[in-house]
Amino acid sequence: MIHRHVDALAAIAVDWLQHVEDQREAATHKSYKELVKNYLAPGPTHPRYPALGNLIVSNATMTPKASADYLTMLQQTGVSLSMRRRLHRALSAFCTYAKFAGRLTGQNPCFDLGRLIRRRGEEESEPTPNPFTQDEIARIFDQLEACEPTWLPFFQFLYDTGVRPGEAAALKWEELDCERLKVRIALNWSPVAKGDKLPKTHERRRIDLTQLVADQLLAWRPVQRQELLRRGIQQTPYVFTSRRGCRRLQDGHVRLVFARVMKACGITGHSLYDFRDSFASHHLADDWLRKLGWVSHQLGHKHVSTTERYYYAYRPTTASRGFADEIRAVK
Numbered sequence: 001m002i003h004r005h006v007d008a009l010a011a012i013a014v015d016w017l018q019h020v021e022d023q024r025e026a027a028t029h030k031s032y033k034e035l036v037k038n039y040l041a042p043g044p045t046h047p048r049y050p051a052l053g054n055l056i057v058s059n060a061t062m063t064p065k066a067s068a069d070y071l072t073m074l075q076q077t078g079v080s081l082s083m084r085r086r087l088h089r090a091l092s093a094f095c096t097y098a099k100f101a102g103r104l105t106g107q108n109p110c111f112d113l114g115r116l117i118r119r120r121g122e123e124e125s126e127p128t129p130n131p132f133t134q135d136e137i138a139r140i141f142d143q144l145e146a147c148e149p150t151w152l153p154f155f156q157f158l159y160d161t162g163v164r165p166g167e168a169a170a171l172k173w174e175e176l177d178c179e180r181l182k183v184r185i186a187l188n189w190s191p192v193a194k195g196d197k198l199p200k201t202h203e204r205r206r207i208d209l210t211q212l213v214a215d216q217l218l219a220w221r222p223v224q225r226q227e228l229l230r231r232g233i234q235q236t237p238y239v240f241t242s243r244r245g246c247r248r249l250q251d252g253h254v255r256l257v258f259a260r261v262m263k264a265c266g267i268t269g270h271s272l273y274d275f276r277d278s279f280a281s282h283h284l285a286d287d288w289l290r291k292l293g294w295v296s297h298q299l300g301h302k303h304v305s306t307t308e309r310y311y312y313a314y315r316p317t318t319a320s321r322g323f324a325d326e327i328r329a330v331k
Contacts, residue, residue, distance in 0.1 A: 007103075009062075009094070010041035010053035016097045035090045039074070039083075052091075057103045064109045067091055068116050075117075084117050129311060130270060131278040139265045147264070150223075151257050153216040154240045154248050155275065160210040162279035162298045164188060165272050169249040170196045172237045173221070178214040182206055185300065189249055201302045208298065280307070281314040288315045 005011055013036050021029040038046070041053030052070055055061060071084050092110035099108065132140065137159065144152045157168050163185055170187035177183065186204045187196040199205070217239065227243045228235055240248040248254050258272055280299060283291050296307035 007056050007058065008053060009055045009057055010050075012057050012098065012101070012103065013041050013053075013094065015101070016094050019097055020093075031086075032090055032093070035087060039079075039087055040090065040094075057098050059104060059106065062095065062098070062104060062109055064111075064113060067110055068113055071113070071117055081118060085114075088113060088117055129277040129281055129313070130274050131281040131314075132267070132270060132274055134282065136265065136267050137278060137282075140261055140267070143261050143264050148257055148261060150243065151248075151254075153213070153220045154254075156216055157213050157240070158272070158275035159279055160213045161207055162276050162295065163207070163300070164200065164276060165249060165254075166190065167199060167300075168240055169238075169247050171239045173239055174237065176209075176217065176239065178209065178218055181209040181211065181214055183209050189247065191249070199300055201300055203300070203302065205297060205300055208294075280311050284311050285314045285316060 017029065017033055017036065020032055037043075039048060040051055042048045042051055044050075052066075055066060067088075071088060074084055074087070075081075088110060092108060095104060095108045095110050098104040141152070141156065141159075144155055154168060157163070157171075158165060161168075161183070166188040167185050169189035171183070171185070172187075175184040175186055184204060184206045185199060188199045189195075190197045220239075224241060224243075225235060228245050231244065233245045236245050236247075238247050242248070242253065246253075254272065262268065262270065276299070280295050283295050292308060293304055295311075296304045299307060301307045
């Protein structure tokens with residue numbers, strides 16, 4: 001006989017979240033925990049209660065229709081498409097765990113539901129690249145050099161390599177080869193986990209440095225060492241730190257510096273991540289076909305198609321001009 005409290009989704013989700021925390025990274029656990037708390041199995045005082053919390057997890061009740069009906073209800077109450085897609089992925093992960101725990105057998109009941117999530121006339125919102133212009137980049141680095149010189153290597157590294165800010169914050173000196181103009185991106189600083197984890201795609205990569213960045217880092221290293229020694233602070237393996245040895249991004253000071261620079265330059269509507277977009281778009285607008293694979297590798301995209309889809313708007317118009325009229329040439 002199935003006992004409601006023991007076999008309901010809300011109860012089994014507790015074990016699932018513990019399993020996720022033990023087996024996966026902290027950011028994934030936090031995301032799933034919030035989805036369970038606010039959507040899948042909210043508490044009695046929550047306006048969405050009970051959602052799926054009281055659903056018995058068995059082959060007879062945990063069906064594709066049960067999940068589809070729930071996602072439809074969310075759509076009708078105004079929950080965004082992107083959030084419903086997140087919930088679908090979380091439900092699928094939960095069902096995989098339920099199979100592992102012996103609660104379900106056969107095919108995952110959330111498979112093949114993806115095409116049912118989006119409704120007629122509903123568009124999925126995807127982030128749009130937001131690069132700085134070349135003129136803005138020039139003004140930003142002039143301002144950094146004049147007023148924030150200790151931060152110049154960090155921002156230059158972001159723009160010249162295209163790495164994620166967290167990857168720069170986790171960079172260690174041992175990963176740098178300034179003589180060969182190479183750097184190994186092995187870790188990513190996670191503010192959620194408050195520590196380093198693998199890069200987003202879980203794949204380490206070796207990328208190219210510019211000579212300018214290599215020169216700046218070679219100049220910065222003795223300054224960093226001397227400052228830490230003067231303050232009696234233990235030497236750090238990390239490249240980008242404050243004079244007190246605190247890593248960039250770790251103390252949040254980068255936001256204040258970024259805001260000061262943007263205000264001084266009269267630039268609005270940008271974030272730190274936009275240096276990555278600027279790296280990609282400026283290179284690809286210059287020579288799309290020759291640089292696409294290289295830019296994709298620098299960015300750490302798992303597939304070139306990701307880079308191509310995300311930055312297609314920056315393909316030079318001359319590369320595709322006339323394509324439409326070529327239909328007349330088809331024999």
